[in-house]
Amino acid sequence: MNFNKNDANKLLQIIKSRRDVRGNRFTSQAVEEEKLQMILEAAIAAPSVGFSQPWKFVIIKNQQIKDSIYNNFVDENTKAKEIFKDKELYAKLKLEGIKEAPLNIAVLYEETDKEILGMTSMKKMGEYSVVCAIQNMWLMARALNIGLGWVSILNEKKVLASIHAPKNTKLIAYLCLGYVHEFLDTPELQTLEWETKKSIENCSVIL
Amino acid sequence: MNFNKNDANKLLQIIKSRRDVRGNRFTSQAVEEEKLQMILEAAIAAPSVGFSQPWKFVIIKNQQIKDSIYNNFVDENTKAKEIFKDKELYAKLKLEGIKEAPLNIAVLYEETDKEILGMTSMKKMGEYSVVCAIQNMWLMARALNIGLGWVSILNEKKVLASIHAPKNTKLIAYLCLGYVHEFLDTPELQTLEWETKKSIENCSVIL
Numbered sequence: 001m002n003f004n005k006n007d008a009n010k011l012l013q014i015i016k017s018r019r020d021v022r023g024n025r026f027t028s029q030a031v032e033e034e035k036l037q038m039i040l041e042a043a044i045a046a047p048s049v050g051f052s053q054p055w056k057f058v059i060i061k062n063q064q065i066k067d068s069i070y071n072n073f074v075d076e077n078t079k080a081k082e083i084f085k086d087k088e089l090y091a092k093l094k095l096e097g098i099k100e101a102p103l104n105i106a107v108l109y110e111e112t113d114k115e116i117l118g119m120t121s122m123k124k125m126g127e128y129s130v131v132c133a134i135q136n137m138w139l140m141a142r143a144l145n146i147g148l149g150w151v152s153i154l155n156e157k158k159v160l161a162s163i164h165a166p167k168n169t170k171l172i173a174y175l176c177l178g179y180v181h182e183f184l185d186t187p188e189l190q191t192l193e194w195e196t197k198k199s200i201e202n203c204s205v206i207l
Numbered sequence: 208m209n210f211n212k213n214d215a216n217k218l219l220q221i222i223k224s225r226r227d228v229r230g231n232r233f234t235s236q237a238v239e240e241e242k243l244q245m246i247l248e249a250a251i252a253a254p255s256v257g258f259s260q261p262w263k264f265v266i267i268k269n270q271q272i273k274d275s276i277y278n279n280f281v282d283e284n285t286k287a288k289e290i291f292k293d294k295e296l297y298a299k300l301k302l303e304g305i306k307e308a309p310l311n312i313a314v315l316y317e318e319t320d321k322e323i324l325g326m327t328s329m330k331k332m333g334e335y336s337v338v339c340a341i342q343n344m345w346l347m348a349r350a351l352n353i354g355l356g357w358v359s360i361l362n363e364k365k366v367l368a369s370i371h372a373p374k375n376t377k378l379i380a381y382l383c384l385g386y387v388h389e390f391l392d393t394p395e396l397q398t399l400e401w402e403t404k405k406s407i408e409n410c411s412v413i414l
Binding site for chain 1: 208209210214215217218219220221222223224225227244245247248249251252253254256257258259260262263264265266267268269272283286287290291297300302322324325326327328329331332334335338339341342343345346347349350351352357359360361362363370371379380390394396397401402404405406407410411412413414
């Protein structure tokens with residue numbers, strides 16, 4: 001199959017308008033089952049090392065589990081606030097949307113003792129495959145006008161315990177998903193001047 | 208900005224027709240500078256933890272460097288062949304396109320001593336941000352009808368030495384990029400029954 005210039009431009013538009021969504025930017029509107037399926041379809045079409053597909057998606061609607069993950073975030077963010085105590089802005093930032101988002105998805109990496117093609121030299125390829133699936137989900141959600149936020153200020157072991165994850169799994173990401181009041185034009189941390197945007201020239205070299 | 212149903216379907220089509228491209232599936236046709244720029248534009252629009260943008264793209268056209276990476280692959284794959292000696296298929300597989308692809312790109316993660324927002328609890332978030340950028344590149348390349356292959360059977364330290372990478376960098380991926388004779392309809396390892404395709408039901412649970 002061949003794609004044309006419009007297709008490529010459309011993809012770039014989706015990629016550029018994807019945002020990390022948090023807090024009350026989420027609405028309570030439920031995500032339709034068919035849209036969740038499209039997002040998961042995008043996930044499992046991701047590349048994976050040796051076609052191992054080492055991903056597991058735990059879709060969380062249960063309020064009690066969400067509450068325990070939220071408490072986990074609060075504990076970890078208390079430590080983070082201490083680390084960033086010299087930067088006043090940090091404490092003002094809303095860094096998750098666990099309770100606001102109608103859906104949470106924990107994305108796990110399933111370890112195996114089996115040798116995996118393509119993983120004999122670079123051991124992290126399995127985890128990286130799961131991250132590729134997450135990026136597919138993020139773009140697919142955006143194309144469906146659904147917001148997604150990746151919460152990383154969490155204690156991994158406690159998350160795994162909260163969701164009763166099997167022993168051979170690792171947490172790669174904890175995602176919040178839902179419709180939004182708005183998608184910001186620019187990443188919030190750019191607007192707030194937490195970091196400046198790098199250009200292609202800043203981060204590439206030719207050999 | 209709102210996307211419509213056609214946009215979402217188009218994205219899913221791009222995602223599903225993305226392939227890992229190897230060997231003589233690449234043609235020698237040069238990749239136009241403007242298309243490489245679009246691929247890098249997609250990369251730097253990826254999400255990154257704390258907007259840290261910890262990526263570095265080393266674009267390799269130099270034949271001597273490609274040769275040294277190719278030798279690195281041959282050494283590592285000799286070890287891998289030993290590991291998979293009970294699976295006859297392994298030795299027959301073409302697992303890279305380093306010399307055939309007109310462009311190679313090493314994608315690096317730049318470590319820093321600075322505390323990064325969102326990385327205080329989960330230390331791998333920086334690396335994962337770089338993987339998100341790689342998945343954006345892969346999809347953008349596919350939308351431009353350009354093939355991409357991720358080579359992971361490499362000794363990381365030797366790759367970093369071959370490309371004279373700064374000391375604070377890690378290799379996340381070594382990519383081969385170029386126009387192709389064809390994109391396969393199905394992943395090769397699926398067709399060859401190395402692994403079977405998982406369904407959404409196989410790899411998701413609802414809580």
